[in-house]
Amino acid sequence: MLTILFDGIAYGMLLFVLACGLAVTLGLMNFVNLAHGAFAMAGGYVTAVLMNRFGVPFLLTLPLAFAVPAIIGLVLERTLYKQLYARSHLDQVLFSIGLVFMAVAAVDYTMGSQQQMIQIPTWLQGRVEILGIQVGLYRSFIIAVCGVLVVALQFVLTRTRFGSRLRAAVDDPRVARGLGINVSVIFATTFAVGSGLAGLGGALGAEILGLDPTFPLKFMIYFLIVVTVGGTTSITGPFLGSLLLGIADVAGKYYVPSLGAFVIYTLMIVVLVLRPQGLFARAR
């Protein structure tokens, strides 16, 4: 029971790291980016390739799993995404679906369609018993890393100058620009960091979630659930949302496997119908 809770929390934390970039682009910048999973996949593949072909240790690949998607994100944001901020949601949806299709086919072409295996280091394998609970070491590691990231993100958003500038730029880009804030630089940075975090999440989660070319499509719905159910006005909303989703998913798969993902989808619909602005957000 507690082990399931623990696994659920680890899963939820992972989902949060994967989805928090989306929470910012979708929630704060109001851009429907269905291609977010592609960045996560990029991070996962960076780790997989570095480890399996070049023998780089797992931990050393993680910074690169952050950096490469971040750079890709930055380039795409500067060249393509920024032209679509002012467009309708339909345009954004179409554009990002197109990107997903391209990413899926491109990865399939270069890497093959099989599952990528990532061998986590031995000191992270296995389980230990703490206070009578079976605790997976790798999952504890994920919780620790993600926990640090959550705190750091929250700190940056609420306490630093960059955070307040970002929030200002999001609330009203025109006024923010008038006050001398370089909105486009802020957006680009945020987008890059969000993509990088997704990549990091993809790398960390490759062991748990699996990694193959259809990753962006398979987990797109999860990211969107996290963001829409959690509400999009803060970081804490998606965080709680992803924890809930993680625990519900793990518990659901354990106790009622025959229902599959049914429960989660139904819950999502119910939540969205009752509270379209999300569970943890105030109506605007």
Add this chain to the structure above:
Amino acid sequence: MQSTTAETVRTGLSRRGRWGLGEIAFWLVAAATLFFLPERHLILNEIAIIGLFALSLDLILGYAGIVSLGHAAFFGLGAYVAGILAKNGITDPLAGLVVAAIASAILGFVTSFLVLRGSDLTKLMVTLGVALVLGELANQMSWLTGGADGLQGISMGPILGLFEFDIFGTVAYAYSLVVTFVLFVLARRIVVSPFGLSLRSIRDNPLRARAVGIPVNRRLVAVYTLAAAYAGVAGGLLAQTTQFVSLDVLAFHRSADVMLVLVIGGVGYLYGGLIGAVVFKVLQDVLSAWTPQYWQFWIGLILVLLVLAGRERLTDKARFAVKRFFGRFKAQRTDAMPTTSAREI
């Protein structure tokens, strides 16, 4: 004042309702393919079905402004209903279509209340969620749907008791084309009616539409239900003509593809779905013959380029060119109706 306004609107609508030369030509060409392209009837059949499916999406997206990522829910339901009926002995195709349409309409009616609230994003998620739930249901209820193996063993009776389906797909194509045409005429009639006019006003400005006394929610429910029924018929056609239904009919890529089809053809003038279906299928055929495994890459690229180039601009230009071309054949007339473009959706 009142009566003259009503008069203007009435003449405007009836003018819009008149069939143009281009439209007649379009359907004549479509009918001609029945006789001149016999070896292509299987793919033409698919085109007709996808065209009808995209047409149904156009009704809610182009005319009511509801962004849906889960339109495959109705398509899939229609396919399964028609398939299961045929499997259990009710082999009359038309009866199957009617039941499929009714089932999808009921689902559309029930779920329409879910898309009335919230932003575009919420609508996207809810429609997507409905399709996913249905997909999951179809997967789990394998005693009814065949699960992952698909629904096999469908055998159809002759249409109207006269026309037996043949292996070249000629009868199937004729059947799909006729059904699509009939439903198209109906849809065309609906969108040039006052009802269609009120839908367009809701799309352009829901707040103002409500203020002038249009029952916004009721209209949206009605059109959503109608579009669901259309999608159900399209699904039913697919099940009947291919005699196979798989979980694929409810998959996400169906909803994405149909959106792409509609966007290629242009949103908000009914022909968009049909033209888009032709372009999409031909593209898919060419690309998958060229790179069987990776044709999705090129589809994605087309989608990205289309959006970046500005899809309304392209379709507006194409429409303008067509209008100019056919404009030479008829007397110039001024449109009394304020022309609404598909810009804001």
